[in-house]
Amino acid sequence: MGSGTGKSHSFLIKAAQIAHKDPYARIHCFDTKQISFEVLHGIPGIFIYDNPVTEMDRIWDGLYSIARLTESRYTAVREKRKKLSDFPDEWVFVDEGNDLGDRLKTYWTKTLGNTSASPAIWPEAIAAILRQGRQANVFGEWMFQDLTDRAMGGQSLKFAFGGFCAAGFLPNQFARTVGTPAEECLEGPGRILVCQGNKRTWTQGFLGDEQWLHDYALENRKGMRYEAA
Ligand SMILES: Nc1ncnc2c1ncn2[C@@H]1O[C@H](COP(=O)(O)OP(=O)(O)OP(=O)(O)O)[C@@H](O)[C@H]1O
Numbered sequence: 001m002g003s004g005t006g007k008s009h010s011f012l013i014k015a016a017q018i019a020h021k022d023p024y025a026r027i028h029c030f031d032t033k034q035i036s037f038e039v040l041h042g043i044p045g046i047f048i049y050d051n052p053v054t055e056m057d058r059i060w061d062g063l064y065s066i067a068r069l070t071e072s073r074y075t076a077v078r079e080k081r082k083k084l085s086d087f088p089d090e091w092v093f094v095d096e097g098n099d100l101g102d103r104l105k106t107y108w109t110k111t112l113g114n115t116s117a118s119p120a121i122w123p124e125a126i127a128a129i130l131r132q133g134r135q136a137n138v139f140g141e142w143m144f145q146d147l148t149d150r151a152m153g154g155q156s157l158k159f160a161f162g163g164f165c166a167a168g169f170l171p172n173q174f175a176r177t178v179g180t181p182a183e184e185c186l187e188g189p190g191r192i193l194v195c196q197g198n199k200r201t202w203t204q205g206f207l208g209d210e211q212w213l214h215d216y217a218l219e220n221r222k223g224m225r226y227e228a229a
């Protein structure tokens with residue numbers, strides 16, 4: 001939610017921790033504001049989609065590719081051709097979801113020439129990533145300044161999330177997004193309220209030096225090769 005609360009930095013920390021701990025995991029980072037994942041460029045197995053000006057097609061296709069991967073894994077497990085443990089973890093981090101939603105809408109109308117207001121990518125691709133992801137080892141965290149159905153292409157996808165983290169919010173914004181009773185916000189960078197079901201826990205995120213995070217993310221992946229999704 002609120003600005004300057006450490007949301008982007010918490011993505012960086014998580015991505016670096018996963019990259020370090022699980023060299024087989026692929027990590028897909030979407031950020032249409034182009035700054036959040038800067039230090040993770042050039043690390044094998046971390047795919048960064050952060051150029052909405054000239055590479056909106058890559059962002060669009062990237063989400064569809066992850067959706068296809070999710071659905072094919074899900075089907076293979078359902079049909080007992082594969083076990084879930086056959087698949088490495090796949091992480092999808094999306095910073096600035098509201099901005100992404102606006103840009104997908106513009107791409108849908110201006111570049112792809114559609115006349116309907118809601119881009120098909122929400123029901124066709126993103127819904128699959130969110131709904132089937134957990135049964136396919138595809139895990140996602142999405143950041144929205146304001147999590148509404150409108151921001152998600154008019155789809156009721158909010159309940160596909162397993163939990164919510166909130167930071168820098170006003171009480172009515174919290175109640176509208178997560179539910180009542182509204183929580184009082186603790187201010188300060190890295191202060192995040194983790195909400196799962198009825199349980200709410202205030203946490204304090206780490207702050208990491210960017211070069212250190214880069215080196216830490218790279219350490220166990222040097223020389224590794226990963227296919228794109
Ligand atoms: N866990 C933390 N502990 C202390 N300081 C932090 C922490 N996380 C972030 N900060 C500080 O807060 C600043 C803003 O962090 P960040 O860019 O992650 O916020 P944000 O919520 O993504 O902001 P925006 O809404 O502008 O995108 C950082 O530059 C950093 O100095």
Ligand SMILES: [Mg+2]
Nearest residue numbers: 007008009036
């Ligand atoms: Mg940010």
